[in-house]
Amino acid sequence: MTRLLVGTSWKMHLTSTEARSYFRTLVPLVADIVDRDLFVLPPFTSLWVAREELAGTRVAWGAQDVHEEPAGAHTGDVSAPMLVDLGCRYVEVGHPERRRDHGETDRRIRLKVGAAIRAGLEVILSVGEPGAIGERGARAVVLRHLGAILGGLDGTALDRVIVAYEPAWAIGAGATVAPTAHILAVHRAIADWLSSRACATPRVVYGGSVDRAACDALLSGHGVDGVFVGRAGLDPVEFARIAHVGLRQP
Ligand code: PGA
Numbered sequence: 001m002t003r004l005l006v007g008t009s010w011k012m013h014l015t016s017t018e019a020r021s022y023f024r025t026l027v028p029l030v031a032d033i034v035d036r037d038l039f040v041l042p043p044f045t046s047l048w049v050a051r052e053e054l055a056g057t058r059v060a061w062g063a064q065d066v067h068e069e070p071a072g073a074h075t076g077d078v079s080a081p082m083l084v085d086l087g088c089r090y091v092e093v094g095h096p097e098r099r100r101d102h103g104e105t106d107r108r109i110r111l112k113v114g115a116a117i118r119a120g121l122e123v124i125l126s127v128g129e130p131g132a133i134g135e136r137g138a139r140a141v142v143l144r145h146l147g148a149i150l151g152g153l154d155g156t157a158l159d160r161v162i163v164a165y166e167p168a169w170a171i172g173a174g175a176t177v178a179p180t181a182h183i184l185a186v187h188r189a190i191a192d193w194l195s196s197r198a199c200a201t202p203r204v205v206y207g208g209s210v211d212r213a214a215c216d217a218l219l220s221g222h223g224v225d226g227v228f229v230g231r232a233g234l235d236p237v238e239f240a241r242i243a244h245v246g247l248r249q250p
Contacts, residue, residue: 002201002202004036004037004225004226005038005205005225005226005228006036006037006227006229006242006243007090007228007233008039008041008228008233008234008239009064009228010043010234011064012043014042014043014234016048016049019046019049019050019053020049020053022236023049024053025236025237026040027053027058030058030059030244031058038058038060039061040061040062040233040239041064041090043064044064047061047087050086051087055087060089061089062083062091062092062122063083063090065078065091065092065093066078066079066083066091066093066115066121067079067080067115068108068114070119080115080118080119080121081119083119084119088121089121089122090122090123090124091121091123091124092124092125092126094125094126096130096171107148109125110149110152113125113149113150114153117160121160124162124164124205125163126207127142127146127149127163127164127165127166127190128142128165128171129141129142131168132167135181135182135186138186143190143193146190150197153197154197155199158194158197158198158199158202159200162205162226163203164205164206164207165183165187165190165206166206167182171207172230173231177208177210177211178206180217184223184224187204187224191204203225204224205225206218207230208230209230210227210232212238212242214227215227215245215246216246220246
């Protein structure tokens, strides 16, 4: 039985000053949560604040992207050893907004995953179909991405990877959470794929318009190892409430 994961990415929101206030609000609200792993992925500019405010708390932190090289002439980029130095436990790779805004491909994402694992980070690999193509189509797209990105990894490396199933059509303002049956079917396919590659602890979380109401269904059933929250996680009080779904309301 894997521990449930509840995490949020702020995307390109909140300054480092706002980050400090966010963490100071969040930490006492989740201090009672012992059986779930919580994480926050702020922008790079707030990772140092996360280290100051979250070290020794129940909330881990990480980054939203990483470069595939450990160092070098790559203006504006940030490497995995730099993230480790800032105490990051996690790094997200492959979000559809990175594909859209930066032209990231499966090949590039595969290199980033490798760099993150070599540096000792846990990877949150975002995969999902771009449009609403139904459950069968979604499974085919997601398994193709997994093969291209994770196909060369052994079971030990795969144990360092959390797959975030994030259908692009369910992400962002105006979108709504994917139907539970759809999510469960794709999660099952991902978990089976990981198990067939000798991954001992397949972890598959869902992201895309997650809010408290969605979590009621998602966190109570089998097959969803956690949730990855966007917009609803920008408010620390709401994120704390989501982290408590199925436990008790704070
Ligand atoms: P959203 O973002 O919750 O705002 O839809 C989800 C994500 O991109 O992970």
